[in-house]
Amino acid sequence: MTINGARILLPTVYNCLIFAILLPLFSTADDILLPLDVKSKCPGAEDAITKAVTNAVAGNKGLCAGVLRLHFHDCFVRGCDASVLLDNSTANPNPEKDSIPNKTLRGFQVIDAAKIAVEAYCAKNKSCPTNGCDPVVSCADVLAFAARDCVKILGDFFYDVYSGRPDGTISIAQEAVDNLPAPFFNITQLQSSFAKKNLTLEDLTVLSGAHSVGVAHCSSFEDRLTSINSSQINVAFANSLKQKCTNGNVTVPQDYVTPDYLDNQYFINNLNNTVLFFSDFALRTNTITEDYMEQFGNNYKLSNPNTWKDKFKCAMQKMGRIIELGPNQGEIRKVCSAINVS
Structure with a gap:
């Protein structure tokens, strides 16, 4: 389908059609993202x-x-432009990667491996000059595809990914601090952070379900263990965390029930006060987000057992369409950790 001159991929889930066509994100997204690019x-x-x-x-x-966390942290700062992948350089002496919220990011080697593999594949049947082929797939697209593949690996479900994202050339650590939601945020701060990216309270709740996989450093929630509030965190759960968190560098699973499976267990845990971050519990303090959690937490008892998974597919597509660079801005990097040298 073509809209305003841009090819639009019809998402797998019908409800995704609403935001793909009728809900504009940033003004350039439909000009840049071409599903067949x-x-x-x-x-x-x-x-x-x-x-x-x-x-x-x-x-x-x-x-x-x-x-998955890399993709989220990328899209929330300057849009999905792979600026989170850039290393310290003369052009970017204080990149996002070095900011406090991003010091615990991991998975960079996965993106590097995918970038090398896809460029080698695309160059295989080309007649390239002696200095090699021009890069074909942007690092921003590689990251978006890799996140989708990881959803399949962790949760056994799949969604289509738009492509055509340019790679940014600017990366600033302070912008990560200014744009990324923090683990101590309350619901008002979370709503504001997501609204700036044209994401709703439903998107906030749905995407928070990614906290059903991965680990967290004790330093990011240790304040919740210092003075235990039994109305916010299960006392036995908090005491268990205290025993494990001997120092701030220790990591614990975000979901102690199904730590390696991307499912709706996060919402069940949250309703039982067994989640790590205050920002997780904050979803309980708003009637709208709490209602969504109850829907997703109980979805295996409903007629559609994939309620949250279907919503997650749409939310990931929507987040992946946050583009702040214009059609003629950015580049396709040769190496994901460095901008191209003219």
């Missing part, structure tokens, strides 16, 4: 990325949780 430039590119991601996380599915 990567496929038209390099048929088979998505499969090459999927194979590389699968190989990179073999034996350590926890890296997939890291990739």
Whole structure:
């Protein structure tokens, strides 16, 4: 389907159609994201990325949780432009990667492996000059595809990904601090943070379900263990965490029930006061978000057992369409950790 000159991919889930066509995000998104962009430039590119991601996380599915977090942290700062992947350089002396919220990010090696694999695949049948082929797939697209592949690996469900994101050339640590929701945020702060990205309270609740995988450093929630409020955190759960958190560098699973499976267990845990961050509990303090949690937490008892998964597919597509660069801005990086040298 073509809208305003841009090709629009009809999402797998019907409800996604609402935001894909009727709910504009940033003004440039429909001009940039072309669902067949990567496929038209390099048929088979998505499969090459999927194979590389699968190989990179073999034996350590926890890296997939890291990739999901990377994608989220990327899209919330300057849009989905892979600025979170840039290393310290003369051009970017204080990049997002070095900010306090991003110091515990992981999964960079998965994206690097996927980028190398897809560019090698795309160059295989080309006649390239002596200095090599120009890069074909942006690092921002590689990250979006890798996140989708990790959802499949962790949760066994799949969604389509738009492509055509440009790679940004600017990365500033302070912007990560200014834009990323913190683990101590209350519901008002969370709602404001998401609203700035044109994401709703439903999106906030749905995407928080990603906290059913991965680990968290004790330092990010230790204040909840200092003075235990039994109305906010289960006392036995808090005491168990105290025993494990001997110092701030210790990590614990975000979901102690199904730690390696992306499912709706996060919502059940939250309703039982057995989640780590205050920002998780904050979803209980708003009638709208609490209602969503009750729907998702009980969804296996409802007629549609995939209520949350279907919503998560749509929310990931929506977040992946946060684009702040214009059609003629950015680049396709040769290496994901560095901007191209002219």
